[in-house]
Amino acid sequence: MRFDKILLFGLAALVGFGLVFAFSFAVKNEQPVTAKVTGENKEGTLISDKKRVFETRSSGTMESGDVLIELTPRIMSPDRLIVKFAINTHSVDLAGFDLKEITTLNYDGKVIKPDDANSLSGHHSFGLIFFNIGSPIEDFRIRIRGIPREEERVFEWTGN
Incomplete structure (x- = not known):
């Protein structure tokens, strides 16, 4: 049970960081x-x-x-x-x-x-x-x- 919570938290953190990275990359490469x-x-x-x-x-x-x-x-x-x-x-x-x-x-x-x-x-x-x-x-x-x-x-x- 404890391992499942750690795995779930890790996956949620990974997805969150991925979204922040993707959005910041999109903003930086925006055209005029x-x-x-x-x-x-x-x-x-x-x-x-x-x-x-x-x-x-x-x-x-x-x-x-x-x-x-x-x-x-x-x-x-x-x-x-x-x-x-x-x-x-x-x-x-x-x-x-x-x-x-x-x-x-x-x-x-x-x-x-x-x-x-x-x-x-x-x-x-x-x-x-x-x-x-x-x-x-x-x-x-x-x-x-x-x-x-x-x-x-x-x-x-x-x-x-």
Whole structure:
């Protein structure tokens, strides 16, 4: 009976590690995202069905005491920017960090916090960050403060 429990636990752990590995591999090899952008640009010119390619930006490592953060802008509409995140670590509990409080979007001289973001937990978190931008933007930076090992991480995208 005891051997059966050990075997079952071992198999469950192996499957769990396999799923985490497979998902992290899929995120790392993701192709740049093409998003439709509609609305007006800074000069007031109508942009219709313009395609924008966003590449994933990353910061950090999976080494002890560090956290790997990967951000990919997914959708930009006239009033909304949605950014996908993958945050992974082997040694830091992510539950103590609130992306709505420690993240800012910098563009056109403005600095705003997210309207919403999925919660972090454990050592592997995936989700979305939502920003209300009012109109499409060309160049922008996302800053995340306080997640180890770096005090501030800056992710930057510029217009095509």
